[in-house]
Amino acid sequence: MDKKAKQRIFELVDYYEGRALNNDDGNLEYYCQGRCDAMLEVLVALDLVNEYIDWQLD
Template sequence: MEKKTKQKLFEMADYYEGRARASTDESLENYCQGRCDAMSNVLVALDIENEYIDWQLKQ
């Protein structure tokens, strides 16, 4: 997988995770949490979840 593609996936996962945590609107929080869970499933399926965690720690 291209580095640019991984970067975009990591940014999307991070975005939805942050929105889910910061939201005070329950329906928006649920939507973002659903997206976050879906992104997590993609990262697991691509076997790059550990790389994502490393990337988050460096941010």
């Protein structure tokens, strides 16, 4: 997978994870958590979970 594509996926997962954790609106929190979960499944399917964790730690 292209490095820019991986970067974009990681940024989106991080964005939705952050929005889900830091939101007072229950509906938006639920939506963001759903998006985050779906994107994490993509990371699992593409075998990118470890790279994502490393990216978060950098």
